[in-house]
Amino acid sequence: MSRKPEVNAARLLASVADFAAIGATPAGGVNRQALGIEDRAARRLLAERALARGFTVFQDNIANLFIRREGRDASLPPILIGSHLDSQPTGGRFDGALGTLSAFEVLEALSDAGIETDRAVEVVAFTNEEGSRYSPGCMGSMAFAGAGTMADWEPIHATDGPQLADELAATLAALPEAALRPTGHAISAFVELHIEQGPILEQEDVPIGVVTAVQGTKWLEVVFSGVAAHAGTTPLEFRKDPMGAAAAAIASLQSAVMPADPEARLTVGRITAEPGSINVIPGSVTFTVDIRHPDAAILAAMDQHVRKECEAAGARWDCDVSVSQRVNMAPGRFSPTITGAIEGACKALGLKSRQMVSGAFHDALFINRVAPTAMIFVPCRNGISHNEAEFVTDAHMISGARVLLNVVEALG
Amino acid sequence: MSRKPEVNAARLLASVADFAAIGATPAGGVNRQALGIEDRAARRLLAERALARGFTVFQDNIANLFIRREGRDASLPPILIGSHLDSQPTGGRFDGALGTLSAFEVLEALSDAGIETDRAVEVVAFTNEEGSRYSPGCMGSMAFAGAGTMADWEPIHATDGPQLADELAATLAALPEAALRPTGHAISAFVELHIEQGPILEQEDVPIGVVTAVQGTKWLEVVFSGVAAHAGTTPLEFRKDPMGAAAAAIASLQSAVMPADPEARLTVGRITAEPGSINVIPGSVTFTVDIRHPDAAILAAMDQHVRKECEAAGARWDCDVSVSQRVNMAPGRFSPTITGAIEGACKALGLKSRQMVSGAFHDALFINRVAPTAMIFVPCRNGISHNEAEFVTDAHMISGARVLLNVVEALG
Numbered sequence: 001m002s003r004k005p006e007v008n009a010a011r012l013l014a015s016v017a018d019f020a021a022i023g024a025t026p027a028g029g030v031n032r033q034a035l036g037i038e039d040r041a042a043r044r045l046l047a048e049r050a051l052a053r054g055f056t057v058f059q060d061n062i063a064n065l066f067i068r069r070e071g072r073d074a075s076l077p078p079i080l081i082g083s084h085l086d087s088q089p090t091g092g093r094f095d096g097a098l099g100t101l102s103a104f105e106v107l108e109a110l111s112d113a114g115i116e117t118d119r120a121v122e123v124v125a126f127t128n129e130e131g132s133r134y135s136p137g138c139m140g141s142m143a144f145a146g147a148g149t150m151a152d153w154e155p156i157h158a159t160d161g162p163q164l165a166d167e168l169a170a171t172l173a174a175l176p177e178a179a180l181r182p183t184g185h186a187i188s189a190f191v192e193l194h195i196e197q198g199p200i201l202e203q204e205d206v207p208i209g210v211v212t213a214v215q216g217t218k219w220l221e222v223v224f225s226g227v228a229a230h231a232g233t234t235p236l237e238f239r240k241d242p243m244g245a246a247a248a249a250i251a252s253l254q255s256a257v258m259p260a261d262p263e264a265r266l267t268v269g270r271i272t273a274e275p276g277s278i279n280v281i282p283g284s285v286t287f288t289v290d291i292r293h294p295d296a297a298i299l300a301a302m303d304q305h306v307r308k309e310c311e312a313a314g315a316r317w318d319c320d321v322s323v324s325q326r327v328n329m330a331p332g333r334f335s336p337t338i339t340g341a342i343e344g345a346c347k348a349l350g351l352k353s354r355q356m357v358s359g360a361f362h363d364a365l366f367i368n369r370v371a372p373t374a375m376i377f378v379p380c381r382n383g384i385s386h387n388e389a390e391f392v393t394d395a396h397m398i399s400g401a402r403v404l405l406n407v408v409e410a411l412g
Numbered sequence: 413m414s415r416k417p418e419v420n421a422a423r424l425l426a427s428v429a430d431f432a433a434i435g436a437t438p439a440g441g442v443n444r445q446a447l448g449i450e451d452r453a454a455r456r457l458l459a460e461r462a463l464a465r466g467f468t469v470f471q472d473n474i475a476n477l478f479i480r481r482e483g484r485d486a487s488l489p490p491i492l493i494g495s496h497l498d499s500q501p502t503g504g505r506f507d508g509a510l511g512t513l514s515a516f517e518v519l520e521a522l523s524d525a526g527i528e529t530d531r532a533v534e535v536v537a538f539t540n541e542e543g544s545r546y547s548p549g550c551m552g553s554m555a556f557a558g559a560g561t562m563a564d565w566e567p568i569h570a571t572d573g574p575q576l577a578d579e580l581a582a583t584l585a586a587l588p589e590a591a592l593r594p595t596g597h598a599i600s601a602f603v604e605l606h607i608e609q610g611p612i613l614e615q616e617d618v619p620i621g622v623v624t625a626v627q628g629t630k631w632l633e634v635v636f637s638g639v640a641a642h643a644g645t646t647p648l649e650f651r652k653d654p655m656g657a658a659a660a661a662i663a664s665l666q667s668a669v670m671p672a673d674p675e676a677r678l679t680v681g682r683i684t685a686e687p688g689s690i691n692v693i694p695g696s697v698t699f700t701v702d703i704r705h706p707d708a709a710i711l712a713a714m715d716q717h718v719r720k721e722c723e724a725a726g727a728r729w730d731c732d733v734s735v736s737q738r739v740n741m742a743p744g745r746f747s748p749t750i751t752g753a754i755e756g757a758c759k760a761l762g763l764k765s766r767q768m769v770s771g772a773f774h775d776a777l778f779i780n781r782v783a784p785t786a787m788i789f790v791p792c793r794n795g796i797s798h799n800e801a802e803f804v805t806d807a808h809m810i811s812g813a814r815v816l817l818n819v820v821e822a823l824g
Contacts (some may be wrong), residue, residue, distance in 0.1 A: 089687045090640065090695070132689040159688075198645035217644060219690050228502065230798045231679035231702040233610035233771030236670040238795060243680045247662035252594060254656040267643035268655045270688045271697075273681060275501045276571070277544040278631050278700040278738070279772075280681050280798045282555040283502070288690040290643040325692070359645030360691075386642045386692045387633060 005113035005409070009403045012105045013394055016019035019101060020093035029388025030093055030271070034086040034128035034139075035063070035158075035167040039172045042085045042097075046104065046125065047175055053111060053349055060183040062143040062150060063171045065268065067123040069107045071116065072412070077186040078120035079411050080371070081106060081120040081404060084129035084140070084363060091130070091194075092390020094286050094380065094397075099193040100125045102401040106408050117412035119188055126363040127171075136219070137329040141363035144184045145370045184370070189338055189411050192364040193376040193404050195392055199383030200356060207399045208353040209377030211335055212344045214365045215263075215294040215357055218303055221286065222249070222310050226319040228275060228283030239281060243273060245317035246285040251288070251309045256309075257302060264302060265292040265359065294331050332365045338374035338407075345406035351399055360385075376403055417525035417821070420469060424517045425806055430499070431513060432505035432666040441800025442505055446540035446551075447570075447579040448496040449474070450584045454497045454509075458516065458537065461589055465523060472595040474555040474562060475539045475583045481519045483532040489598040490532035491823050492783070493518060493816060495606055496541035496552070503542070504607075504802020506792065507808075510609070511605040512537045513592045514813040518820050521764065529824035530772040531600055538775040539583075545570040548631065548739040553775035556596045557782045568706060596782070601750055601823050604776040605816050607789040607804055611795030620765040621789030622754045624746055626777045627675075627769060630715055631739035633698065634661070634722050634745045638731040640687060640695030651693060656686060657729035658697040661722045665701070669714060669720075676714060677771065706743050706769050744777045750786035750819075758817035763811055772797075788815055 022045065023030045023038030032038040043065050047057045058066040065085075068078065083099025103123040110117065126144070131137025134156050144150035154165035172180070177293040196202075201209050226240035250268050257266040271287035289306055293299040307323050314321035339355070346353040356377065364375050378400040381391040434457065435442045435450030444450040455477050459469045462479040470478040477497075480490065495511025515535040517598040522529065526793035538556070543549025546568050566577035583593070608614075613621050638652035662680050669678040683699035701718050719735050726733035751767070757767040768789065770777075776787050789814040793803040 059530075088689055088692060101611070131691065132687075135690060137691070146813065197642045198646070199647075199650060209769040215644065225530070227796070228799045229680060230609045230678055230772055231748035232627065232704045232773065233608070233797070234677075235611075238611060241666070241679075243662065243683070245660045247680070248668060250655065251663040254653070254659060260648065263580075265644055265646075267653075267661070267693050269643060269685060269690050269692050269694055271683055271685050273683050275544075276682045277500055277542075277798070278547060278681050279543065279549070279679070279702050280500060281679050282681055283799075285683075290691050292644045315549055322420065327488075343705060360642055361644065384639070384641055385645070386689070387640045387695070 002114040005109045005115050005405060007105055007109050007405055009398045009400060012102065012401055014396060015101045016093065016098060016397065019097050023087065025090065025386040025388055029390065030087045030091055031089050032087040033089060033133040035171050039086050040171055040391035042316060043125065043175060047177060048379055051177060052410060053108060055107060057178040058172060058181045058183055059172055059175060059178040062140050062183060063127045063168055064140040065125040067104065067107065069110060069121050069341050071120040072118045074120065076119045077188040078122045079408055080122050080124055080187040080190040081408060082124035082286050083192050083268065085125045086130050088129055088130050088132050088386045090388050092385055093385060094195045094390055094392045096129055098195060098392065098397060102193045102404050105401050106405045109405055119412055120410060121408055128134050129363055134164050138363055138366055145366040146184060147366050147369065152337040166325050187371045188311060189406055190367040190371050190373040191338060191376065191404060192362060193400050195380040195385060196377040197360050197380060201379035202381065203375060204352045207379065207396055208346050208403055209352050210339050210353050210354045211358050211375035211377055212339055212355045213294060213357045214295055214332045214361055215292045215359055216299045217292045217327060217329040217330035217361045218299060218325060220289040220306060221324050223286045223322045224314055225284045226320045229281045233283055235279060240318045241281050242319045243282050245313040245319045246287060248316065249313035250287065253306060263293055272397060282311040296331050327340065329361050329365060329374060332368045333403040334368055334374040335372035336381060338372050341407045341410045342374060342376055342403065345403045349402055351403065376400055414526040417513065417521040417527050417817060419517055419521050419810060419817055421810045424514065424809060424813055427513045428505065428510060429811065436501065436801055437502060439800040441802065442499045442503055443503060444499040444500050444705050446542060446744040447583050451498050452583050455537065455587060459589060463589060465520060469590040470593045471584055471587060471590040474595060475580055475791050476552040476556060477537040479516065479535040479731045481522060481533050485530055486532065487556045488531045489600040490509050490534045491820055492534050492536055492599040492602045493820060494536035495604050497537045497808060498540055498542050500542050500544050500798045502800050504754055504797055506607045506804045507797050508541060508803065510607060510809060514605045514816050516818045517813050522815055531824055533820055534776055535823060541775055546576050550773065550778055553778040557778040558596060559778050559781065566781050598686055599783045602776060602779040602783050603750060603783040603788065603816060604774060605663040605812050605820055606774060607792040608789040608794060608798060609797035613783055613789060613791035614793065614795065618766045619771055619791065619808055620758050620815055621764050621768045622751050622765050623770050623787035623789055624751055625706060625769045627704045627771055628708055628711045628743035629704045629739060629741040629773045630711060630737060632701040632718055633736050633738050634701060635696060635698045635730045635734045636726055637696045639704050641693045643691040646693060652730045653693050654697040654731045657695050657725040657731045658699060660728065661725035662699065665718060672765060675705055708743050741773050741777060744780045746780055746786040747784035748782050753819045753822050754786060754788055754815060756822060759813045760818060761814055763815065787813055
């Protein structure tokens with residue numbers, strides 16, 4: 001005998017708090033980077049809660065974690081909901097975790113109400129969405145969608161040393177209760193709930209964003225090479241200083257690209273100088289450039305602009321320059337069927353919503369290539385994320401989970 | 413019975429090669445940073461060779477290493493000659509080592525010839541001249557001259573982790589044969605032989621530089637602080653990006669300071685961004701600025717210029733900025749008595765010489781505060797140093813050592 005399923009608000013909020021304690025930072029954020037000890041602890045906690053509720057737990061060979069609640073017809077491809085559990089080194093409590101835990105709350109709410117869905121419903125926590133320790137990000141969803149191959153990634157070393165193949169094996173071994181399944185099984189749909197990571201919903205006081213598309217992203221690595229020499233004795237005319245070239249290139253890109261196009265994003269998040277001595281002109285300077293745009297053609301033009309500016313700076317400072325592409329994620333347009341279901345859920349629940357384009361890439365961008373997909377955004381304070389100050393109100397968390405539950409009922 | 417002492421050229425060249433093997437890098441340079449394992453190995457080799465020749469070995473509490481050859485009158489303050497044995501992370505074979513090993517060759521030449529000097533002659537290898545692992549550099553000579561206190565330095569951590577106090581204790585313990593002596597004993601003079609680390613002597617084909625002064629040096633650390641945020645979702649108007657500020661400040665300093673004054677030097681050798689993720693706008697960017705000038709007033713004005721430029725860039729990018737001084741070495745003028753003795757030696761040996769100002773700071777800059785001091789420069793190829801490509805011809809090494817021996821005879 002079944003009744004109308006309802007999100008258990010207290011349980012959802014407690015669950016978010018429980019996971020925020022894993023890798024908690026003094027400033028109130030989390031450091032739970034992919035495949036590290038804290039990431040494994042979070043996976044274990046979720047798996048144990050799943051087994052306690054009688055759900056089945058699976059892993060695939062990139063350590064994507066799946067929690068399955070059976071439906072009437074096991075032959076139908078399941079509905080997939082969820083996000084990721086890994087975080088940035090100084091990340092927030094909600095990026096990834098909120099979507100994963102809201103999805104798990106949906107499974108529990110269905111069970112509490114004794115609902116039997118036609119299709120099975122599966123919760124997923126994709127591996128290494130952030131890409132902060134092991135680049136590129138979204139490895140789990142790329143592998144699931146056949147957009148990347150393990151062979152390319154296994155040799156990668158983390159910024160703090162370990163090799164991906166080793167930590168992947170250790171992560172899989174740490175969850176023996178989970179049966180191994182092939183990567184990329186058939187699914188009927190994917191819905192990912194996530195914080196907006198931008199300021200729009202909060203500013204317009206809209207609780208739900210219906211994400212119709214994700215902007216494209218390219219990660220470039222720029223290396224300027226000059227000649228390391230003594231800081232005190234080398235006159236200007238003898239210098240080949242890659243720091244001069246790097247600073248000129250970054251300054252010119254920073255002052256030109258974003259002011260010219262409000263939809264464009266350009267960020268230099270990482271920079272190093274070698275050998276890195278105070279009194280040595282660097283022999284080389286390496287930095288990353290993250291560029292994004294919803295329009296694939298404009299993104300390609302931005303890529304060319306970055307290369308031209310770097311070559312010009314290298315020539316001015318008599319340094320060699322190399323620009324290599326680390327990540328190239330094309331913009332994506334989501335399924336009108338799924339966005340329609342999200343808008344229907346908002347109407348049914350009397351929640352205001354607005355369509356929007358995601359400024360961040362997400363696992364949903366890749367899953368969108370193999371199944372009808374869309375995303376639900378909830379507001380975050382001041383649009384701040386990838387930061388320990390990241391914050392979402394209880395009311396917005398609860399509204400988001402209610403919409404996700406309603407969508408699953410509609411699609412199930 | 414004594415004869416005219418002569419530098420043993422083969423022995424000097426072999427000695428330089430032997431020490432270049434300690435911390436040798438694949439590219440032909442050395443990585444023998446202060447107080448590390450390789451630095452200790454070099455100190456041990458020199459001490460063992462000293463004891464084998466019947467010289468006495470001492471250390472003081474900052475691990476300055478002294479090798480003493482007695483003179484007729486032990487009550488007279490000794491003549492001090494030497495340099496340092498530590499190197500940059502990707503340093504050359506000659507910076508520091510050549511001056512220390514030429515000084516040791518002088519002791520051996522005096523003993524070979526059975527010369528008895530009135531004063532004792534001591535060779536010194538000063539601790540941590542380079543400052544690449546533990547900032548500031550010239551710790552050993554600063555402590556010797558009372559220009560710095562151990563208490564300030566002991567808590568300092570190396571760029572690769574260890575604390576100075578611990579590695580200092582381990583370095584002292586690794587040489588039990590050396591008697592501990594008080595820091596800063598009386599000396600009658602100090603003469604340091606060193607590579608020029610600049611292009612002038614080679615270009616003018618002059619084998620010996622008589623160094624009359626050392627330019628002043630300031631090391632500044634600049635920290636721009638903004639707000640870490642998501643690279644994809646944060647529009648320009650919401651950004652407080654310290655990378656924009658840092659790049660603008662560095663680019664403007666690089667393009668203004670040195671072109672305006674051929675005697676000025678400005679170098680940014682180290683830079684980091686936190687948290688250092690490709691897809692996160694940094695919360696802070698930290699870099700160093702090394703500025704130098706022979707004129708103290710102009711150096712002070714350069715310091716003010718750096719601070720103004722950084723404040724302006726911080727204001728433009730809505731970031732906080734802090735500029736802190738890490739090192740402040742005033743310009744120094746050497747003793748005419750000692751420079752006269754060096755010029756006399758060059759005349760006596762028929763070697764061309766020219767007076768010059770040192771672009772690099774050296775231990776001699778500090779010892780100059782407590783005793784008559786000067787330096788002997790020899791040419792290095794293309795003026796390149798702090799680089800594995802650093803190179804000095806055999807003929808120039810031999811000429812330098814012969815001048816040093818002649819000066820010691822004159823002062824002894």
